[in-house]
Amino acid sequence: MLTTVVFDADETLIDLRPAVDAGLRVVLAEMRRLTPAADEVSFADIAGDWDAVYADLVDEPVMRIRRAALARSLARVGLTDELDRMAELFFARRFALSRPFDDALPMLGTLRRSYVLGFATNGNSRADRCGLAAEFSFEVYAHVRGVPKKPSPAFFAAVLAEAGVAPSSVVHVGDSPDKDVQAAQEAGLRGVWLNRDGLPRPPGLRPDAEVRSLAELPSVLERWQYS
Structure with missing residues (x-):
């Protein structure tokens, strides 16, 4: 589940x-x-x-x-x-000037009613400095407490440790085919590719789902829950 x-x-x-x-x-x-x-x-x-x-x-x-x-x-x-x-x-x-995309906050509000939400990044975009304060149950940052960058398996191990659940219970959503999708899948999570620009799918990439907007994500997750 x-x-x-x-x-x-x-x-x-x-x-x-x-x-x-x-x-x-x-x-x-x-x-x-x-x-x-x-x-x-x-x-x-x-x-x-x-x-x-x-x-x-x-x-x-x-x-x-x-x-x-x-x-x-x-x-x-x-x-x-x-x-x-x-x-x-x-x-x-x-x-x-760092702000969420227009589709981010409404989507997070919808998902929060049914899921635990996490924030996990290689970068220095702290949630509370980018218009996302108090949106997440946990946050994971590369180079904090020894966490390496994605696509390291240790990054996703840190995510799972914060989530406190099995990999099969976690979906990771991101724009990078290798760092956010393939690496997450290799760690046992599901990987959703956010492809805002409609780019061709890289050879070998098999995301569990591909979306053009975060607004599509709640319906994708709902289908998985009942499939």
Whole structure:
């Protein structure tokens, strides 16, 4: 019997991209205020600095990756001494604008009547800083109390420990085919792929369900309960 539904955070419940972009634009504006050299730096340049550092730091905390990306951006114009202040500017703006997708809160309200709800993320989107305070019975964050990032089996072991139920009683919902669906399934959970953009299904991916909107999720779970 399904008792517990666990959600990924960024790009599943939380519309992260507008908040991140706004944070980067604040940083770029401050760089341009400090030095004319930054006039030659584009938004695409500083947005791309995340991709440039990510592969080497993929297992590190997200905040550390973001600081490395900002350091790369600042080094373009000789402003590396401004890293701490720029990071503070970025994160203040990023969290101030982090909000749930429109379909998130109504869906959570519906599911809460029948299921225990959990929040489990690799990132630094704390539920209480992103418009999701008091929505969940438990929260699991990578790099807190030694929990590694998804897709590590140890991440899902931590989720199950918090849930206090067998894997077969848990559904994990997320936007990442490998981290949220395949890894959850390998740990014995059901995996629901939230495919907001209607992307082609990756070869070998067999989610227990695929939805385009979180509004579809309650009916999917109801069918499973009575199938």
